[in-house]
Every structure is written in C-alpha cells, then in structure tokens.
Amino acid sequence: MRLSRNLRDQKILNPSSRVFIFAIILFAFSVILFIGRFELTQTAKNLRSQVTSISYSISHIVSMPSNVINSGIQSIIDLKEIYQQLENYRKNQLSNSSSFQDIVSMKLKIAQYEELLNLTADLEYDFVTSRIVADFSDKIIGTILIKSNETEKLFVDMPATGPTGILGRVSSVDNKIARVLLLNNINSRLPVSISENAYQGIMIGQGQKNPIVEYVREYKNINVGDIVSTSGKGGIFPPYLVVGQVSSIDGERIEVELIEDISQLTHIRLLNYKFNQNNE
C-alpha cells in the first residue's frame, strides 16, 4: 500500500509532470491576459510601442530569406501590372486628357468659390510620405507598419491616405516604426458623409469584408454607387476625403467598397492635420 503511494508521489513529482503543470499555469496566464484585454491598458500600449521597433529590427533580419523570395515574386507581378497599365493607358489616353482638363478647371472653380465664401485655414495641411514595411491588411485586425523617424514628426491619430482616398489613422508611433489602423479593422470607426446630400453615418470596419455604414437616418435615400467621404466630425480626419462608393444596400446595412487597395501601395501619405491646432 505504502509502496504504491510512494510510486504515485514520485510520478506526480517527476520533472516531466512539473513541466506539464508549469505549462498549464503559463497557459492559464496567457488566457487571463487575452480575456482581460491587457492590451487596452496604458502599460501594454507603451510596451507594445517600445517593443515594436526592436521586434521589427530582429524580424527584418530573421525574415530576410522570405523577404528576398517575396520581393522577387512581387517584382514579377508588378512588371505584369505595369504592362497591363501601359496598355490601358494607351487606350484611354485621349479620354484621360479631357478628364484631366475638367478636373483642373473644377478645382480652380472650387478655389474661387472658397475664396468668395472666406473658407480658409481649416483645410490647409501638408503631408509626409512614408514607406510601408509590413502589411497585415488581410487579417481581421487590419493594420500596416510604416517607417517613421524623428524628423517626420508623426503623431497618434494622424490620418493616412493613398493617392486617391483615405486608408486609416496612425495608432502608435515609435522612433523607427509606426502602426496604421486600417479602415477594414474591426475596431475602426469613421464618421462619413454619403452622396452629395451629405447623409451622415459611422463607417465600421468588418475585417476581411467591406466596411458597413450604420446610424444613417436617411438610409432610404441612399443608392448604390453614391460616393462616401469623410465628414470631418470628431476632428481626427479632415472633411471631403474620398473613402469609397456604396456597393450594396440591405435594409439599414450600407456596404462600402473602399477606393484604396492597400495591397497595391508601397508608400502612403500621412496628413499633418490637427483640428484643435487649426482652431487655436
């Protein structure tokens, strides 16, 4: 009886069992971290911000072989796209030149009207261009990492745009790296205006699917194809930046197809827009 108890004790206390118990404790700790949403605390934000640069430097070196293969494949795809674009450009050259003239004359007219209405400082802002170093846009928590340095003076909540429309906003900044929270991120919320009548709503990221606009009172007046732009409410984003087009309407659920495709971009613009600063 005593012999069997000793054997059982030895089995419980052997190194293998102790490691197993230790692994369970660490697992439980990880689950608590996850469920407790530790990343929302200020300590976690600081930790993430400080460690991102270091982890980026390490991972950049470690992932160098993958990077070489990836860039090789990307170059072939890019080359194919350039040929395609050249072909399209040749076809549309005539129509493009007339559209360009229209846009220029329209911009001049807008500038004249704004001057007549005494609209000035609110929409004046410059931008800095930053290179994308990592793209996690195809994940449900869509983000990208961009290069930053002290001379560029990036700040949290800086609006990020592509050549034609808005992409998201800066969520964290470090000495070398900044993270941009994209519009498709499930945590993203953006005040928008829909159509020329400026129906107001909030666009909510849906992960890998197109974002949707909610809280629109006049949703019955909205049609597929209407332009969605930033409303400027909230003060983070400037108004009148193109977001996308209404792609489908299902009751009060308005789906928006974004104008910018992050996977096609290598650089982004960061707008030096501070609503409060302009008001001061």
Add this chain to the structure above:
Amino acid sequence: MIDLKIGNLLIYLILFFTTSSNLVFSSTYFDLTLISCLIIYVLKWNEANWFICIILFMLGIYNDILISTPFGYTSSLFLFFYLIDRVGNFFSMPSNTNIKFIIFSLFVLILFSINYFTIYFIYSTSMPFFVNLASYMAVILLYYPLNFIIGSIQNKYVRVK
C-alpha cells in the same frame, strides 16, 4: 535546467523564423501563426525541459506585438497545442501519427469555430466563412508533409529524448 543544446536552438530558431516571417509574408490561405502551432504540435519536445514553455510564451507575445493581435492570444494557442501534444504522449500515442492527426484536425476546427463565433457575437460581424476555413484546412493538409520533414530533421540532428 535551461537546455540550450544546438538541436534545441535549431527548433527555437525555426519557430522564431516562422513567427518573424509574418512581417514579410501575408496570405489569406496560409496563416503563419497556425503553421507555428502545427510545428509545435509535431515537434518531439524534451518533456522535462521547462524552458520550452517560457520560450513558447515569449514567442507568442512577440507574435502578438508583431501582428497586433491582443496580448496572450498567440501564447495561449502555442501553449495549448504544446499541452495537447503532451496529453497525447501521456496516453501513449506518440507513435500513432493518424490518431495525432485526427486530434490535431479536431482541435483546429474547434479553434476555427471559437474564432468565428467570438467575432460574430462580440463584434457583430462575420468573417467570410470559406476564405477563413481555407487557412485552417491548409494547416490540416500540411500536417503530414511537415510531420515528415520535421521528423526527418529531428531524427537526424536532434536527440532530445
């Protein structure tokens, strides 16, 4: 005792490389976090080495920082697959690859369901079902090839048991 033999360092390096590749490789159909889980599951670990648990925990946190997932998510996954491997070994199944494969597939599908329903109920949105399932199915399909490759490497270079 901290076990830092060359063979074990090679294992840690493979996992570190896979996790770091998240930075340059992004695909809808291949989730590197899930592939790391598969590697952890098929590896033959030294069962008396507590340092492995810390390494897996730290790698998880590193992955969370890199891809901006909530803290503790990847660590839980890594340690979970390590634990189910240990439980399988405890019931004397390490040599039966088919049973290990069935257990792995089952838990991967459970994980997919949990992820899907969590996002559905908490964020009131749904992930594209088949697109997301594809990355989980890809990792299940990779089980036998990876098991063969890692088994060959470990039999050749690593003597952990």
